[in-house]
Amino acid sequence: TSENVVHPNGQYGISNIDTTIEGTSDDITVGDAASLRRQIIKLNRRLQLLEEENKERARREMVMYSITVAFGLLNSWLWFRR
Template sequence: MIEGTSEDMTVVDAASLRRQIIKLNRRLQLLEEENKERAKREMVMYSITVAFWLLNSWLWFRR
C-alpha cells in the first residue's frame, strides 16, 4: 500500500514538473520575443541618432 502511494506521488510530481516546465518554456519564449523587439527598437534609435549627428556635423562644417 505504501508503494502504491509513493508511485502515485511520483506520477503527480512528474505531471506537476511537466506543467511547470511548459509554463517556464512559454515565459522564456515571451522573454526572447521581447528581447528581439527591444533589439530592433535599439537598432532603429541608434541609426536615427547617428544620422542626426552626421547631419548636424555636416551642417556645422558647411558654415
C-alpha cells in the same frame, strides 16, 4: 548534472538529465510528473516571451542608434557648411 545547451535555432535545452532524478523515477507519482510537466511548459513559455522581448529591444536599439547617427551626421554637415 544537467547542462543548458544552446541549439542551432537559438533555443535552450537540457543536454543531460540529472542521474539523481533518473534514480528516483519510481518515487515520482503521476501527479508529481504532471505538475513538473506543467511547470516546464510554463517556464518554456516564459523563456520564449523573454526571447521575443529581447529581440524587440534589440530592434528598437538599432533604430534609435541609426537615428542618432543620422542626426549626428546631419548636424555635422550643417555645421561644416557655415
